[in-house]
Amino acid sequence: MAVARRRIDVEEGRAALAAWQSAVGPSIGGTSGESASGPPSRSLTQCVEGPRHTRGTPPNVIECDAATWLELVTGRISWGDAVSAGRVAASGLRADLSELLPF
Numbered sequence: 001m002a003v004a005r006r007r008i009d010v011e012e013g014r015a016a017l018a019a020w021q022s023a024v025g026p027s028i029g030g031t032s033g034e035s036a037s038g039p040p041s042r043s044l045t046q047c048v049e050g051p052r053h054t055r056g057t058p059p060n061v062i063e064c065d066a067a068t069w070l071e072l073v074t075g076r077i078s079w080g081d082a083v084s085a086g087r088v089a090a091s092g093l094r095a096d097l098s099e100l101l102p103f
Helices: 010-031 066-074 079-084
Strands: 060-064 088-091
Touching: 010 066, 060 066, 066 079, 079 088
Parallel strands: none
Antiparallel strands: 060 088
């Protein structure tokens, strides 16, 4: 049985992972339309024009993890493919961002 050889040094891999982790937060904030005067992270962020939400369940909701969002805004995955794969949960009349992505 052949032993798999590493293609990258373990320390290089750890350094790359640390760099990625430190860049994710600012990348999400910078691409989601969040501003310094806007809501805090993990809160409501309005990316497109629409009615102002004040209480109850918002009329248009899109949920995905950070990696999926970054793949969407960079064009590494299409909106339709992400939705079909269950990587994006979208509901509401304006919850389709296919015309806006990638940036």
